[in-house]
Amino acid sequence: MANIQQVAQKAGVSVATVSRFLNGNAKVTSKTKLKVEDAIKELNYEPSILGRNLRNSESRLLLVLIPSISNPFYTEIINGIEDTALNHQYNILLCDTDSNPERENIYFDLMRRKLADGIISMDPAVNREKLHELAEHHAIIQCSEYTENGSIPYVTIDNEAAAYQAVKHLIKIGHHKIALINSDETFLYARQRRKGYEKALTEFNLPIQEDWIYHTHQLGFENGQQAVRKLLHLHDPPTAIFTVSDILAIGALKELNARGIQVPNDMAVIGFDKIIFSSMTNPTLTTISQPMYKMGCTAATMLLDKMKGQPVDNITLDHELVIRESTMG
Amino acid sequence: MANIQQVAQKAGVSVATVSRFLNGNAKVTSKTKLKVEDAIKELNYEPSILGRNLRNSESRLLLVLIPSISNPFYTEIINGIEDTALNHQYNILLCDTDSNPERENIYFDLMRRKLADGIISMDPAVNREKLHELAEHHAIIQCSEYTENGSIPYVTIDNEAAAYQAVKHLIKIGHHKIALINSDETFLYARQRRKGYEKALTEFNLPIQEDWIYHTHQLGFENGQQAVRKLLHLHDPPTAIFTVSDILAIGALKELNARGIQVPNDMAVIGFDKIIFSSMTNPTLTTISQPMYKMGCTAATMLLDKMKGQPVDNITLDHELVIRESTMG
DNA sequence: ATTTGACATGTAAACGATTACAAATTAGCT
DNA sequence: AGCTAATTTGTAATCGTTTACATGTCAAAT
Structure with a gap:
């Protein structure tokens, strides 16, 4: 609770010298250095960040x-x-x-x-x-x-390229009916990932079906579960799901498991982010790793x-x- | 970038008045209030928290x-x-x-x-x-x-009671060989939970076997996996595991799954904390819910x-x- | 012994608010 | 109008630093 004034007084020097000692930028004689050190120790002095912040306006x-x-x-x-x-x-x-x-x-x-x-x-x-x-x-x-x-x-990261790559992978392993669980498209990343999704489909002459694009406004496990429920109720359900977040994908996996739907045989799933949990699910989750x-x-x-x-x-x-x-x- | 002085000057009042207006504790005439408000708006003034903090020493x-x-x-x-x-x-x-x-x-x-x-x-x-x-x-x-x-x-929370309750539950559903995956016992919670574990065993006349108590220094998934590997290598492995953290339990589940060991039939598992992810595993994790x-x-x-x-x-x-x-x- | 210069130290003014206390204004009454 | 009391405003100190500038000190060079 002592301040720099008291330290200066006890050390028999000016506050400027104490300050210089504290910041170590200007030169201080080893003799005065000792005096100041002693005073600081004796008073249990700790420089106040509040004072410094104001002075430095930072x-x-x-x-x-x-x-x-x-x-x-x-x-x-x-x-x-x-x-x-x-x-x-x-x-x-x-x-x-x-x-x-x-x-x-x-x-x-x-x-x-x-x-x-x-x-x-x-x-x-x-x-x-x-x-x-x-x-x-x-x-x-x-x-x-x-x-x-x-x-x-x-x-x-390049969201579009990442999504494109993920969806292309699904296509390459034989899927034609690929759903997208996206988040709110007012977000740029959601629009970009959708673009990548569509680009891959288009490139392989697959139709873009609005039915297979699900939007969620939050990123909770339950939102992934919900999405899967919705998708499974379609008259022509997808065989693969690309999700814009591992959290959603893990929710999706859970719901699929609960319904006895085999992943990846009945339904393939890809997440996004590579959060640590994504390697703890059963099956482990294919995902886009972000650094x-x-x-x-x-x-x-x-x-x-x-x-x-x-x-x-x-x-x-x-x-x-x-x-x-x-x-x- | 304006300060309270400039606001006072522009408003034609003293800094004290401006300060009082800002903090709204003392009375200010509506006439001066207007003047100050205008000045603030005109100067785009924002009171500095730095100055206030120093003065209030908080x-x-x-x-x-x-x-x-x-x-x-x-x-x-x-x-x-x-x-x-x-x-x-x-x-x-x-x-x-x-x-x-x-x-x-x-x-x-x-x-x-x-x-x-x-x-x-x-x-x-x-x-x-x-x-x-x-x-x-x-x-x-x-x-x-x-x-x-x-x-x-x-x-x-009452760590000992919680652990006791968890282990008792395992005993009640028929387990006699119960392992504990504990963290570092320099931590109080680890010692308390161990105490609860031992209390339950003792109460039901089950031996406390050091072999079945595993210590880990970190709380990562991999530590849970490691623990299971170790436990399964025992000549007399346990049939149930109580873990002091969901993270460890989830790692344990993963390892058991990977080895084709059925949970809960071949091995029951209980975690601790009830983190959100604990309801997303397969099977879902029995755990102690902390508020x-x-x-x-x-x-x-x-x-x-x-x-x-x-x-x-x-x-x-x-x-x-x-x-x-x-x-x- | 004096000058010079390098270096160490001191003085005092910021930084931007809050708040006792004093002073001024207003309102209420006769 | 004149007086008092209540209310609003102003003055100036304070919080604890940093730092430009002024001053002081001391050794080396003349």
Whole structure:
């Protein structure tokens, strides 16, 4: 609870000297160094970050906007962000927006009011307009989900190519009736993945059937289960399912299992993300691997660069189709 | 970028008046209110949290120490903490310690240096000594994992009773050879759950066999898989497994499935936590349900009380045995 | 002994809010 | 109108740092 003044007084030097000692940038005689060290120890002094922050007008806090902390996809990315941030003496303020505009506003305000030095947004449901407005005066990076033709730098994967690859794989192993369990198409990634899905079908002269495209607004297991129930009730049900999220795929697998439908023989399933759970299901899940940790590191690095005023380019990371039991006939 | 001074000047009032207007506690004439409002709008003024924090010597930030953000058990608790914190205008700083003392130190320093107003620790591997030292001058609550006879308030469940109940259930459905997959017994919860396990065995005159007790230092799927491999190699393998974490149980299930061992007929399995994924496995996992969200809310409320200087009591929340397919013969 | 320059230290002004306390204004009454 | 009391506003100190600038110190060079 002692402050720098008291340390200075006890050491018989000025506050400037104490500050210099603390920050280690300017030279301090070893004699005074000792005096200051002693005073600090004696008073149990700890420099206040609050005072420093005000003076430096920085908080060394980074905001990370995610729709839900419960999705392992995001937690992996967060690991990458956190490691990178810590390496540069930044801490992260995790903002679970729940895709709720009110919450989002709370967090945007933290930025406006200087409690954060930068933002990494991963929320597909983010208010684009407000985000861009904020971006005029603040450092912002988008991670995974982004806005096309916007002015905010982003790191992502090629969603269309990934979806295309997944669906092509299904076609190659003999499927012609392939369903898509997509999320809300107001999200860019959903539109892109649908595009990849359609591209593959078209390339192989397969019809695009609206019946086989299911939309869900949330990414819970139960939504995958629901989707499967719906798809199975069609008069001409698909024989394979491509899903835009492992969570949905795992729900789908569960429902198929429950109904005694054999995966992959009666129905092949592909997920997206390669979350850790996807290798624990039975059968294991074929999925598109996203470099989540790396994406987090990249986003953080981009943000730090941006904050330094350096120009930053958009980055597209590599994905990979991981073939596992759910598509191995 | 404008500050309160400029707003005051433009509005033709003093900074005190502007401040009062902002905080809405003291009375301001509607006439001056208008003037101030206009000035704020015109200057695009946003009050700086940095300045306020210094003056009030508070950060309105809460530290949450977890061993790993990847474990769904913690993310559910965090949801509870976050909701409660936000309701009281606090934000949380998520601290993934990775059970790494260096990281822990970084975060403890944030507290010492006033960047946090309180801590909720959930890390079983936390340095108890340092934590108690910190607790002498700062508000700290332990959540889930705690220290016996310590001075830090905690919220938890009755681990021994829960384990006892789980193992008793296994015995009741006919098992005599029950393995325990435990984590590191330097952790209190591990010792407590073991105690419950032994209590149940003893009560039914079953021997406690060291062979059937497996210890793992980490809580990954692979650790559960490893444990099963080890247990199956025993000359007298168990017919049921009680696991101190769903993650381990799911790994165990996976390994059993892979070896064609039928669950629950050849081997019954019980997990702990009731993470969401535990209902997606095949078979679904019998487990001890912990009220994770509620635990988070409780911990946060306790911390806020503690910070206000109110006395807080330890709280034990209810658990529940959820019987599902992995123990339904 | 004096000058020069390098280097260490001190002084004091920020950073941007909040809040006792003092001063000024207003309202209420006779 | 004149007085008092209540209410609104202003003044200035404060929170704890950092840092430009001024000052001081000391050794080397003359």
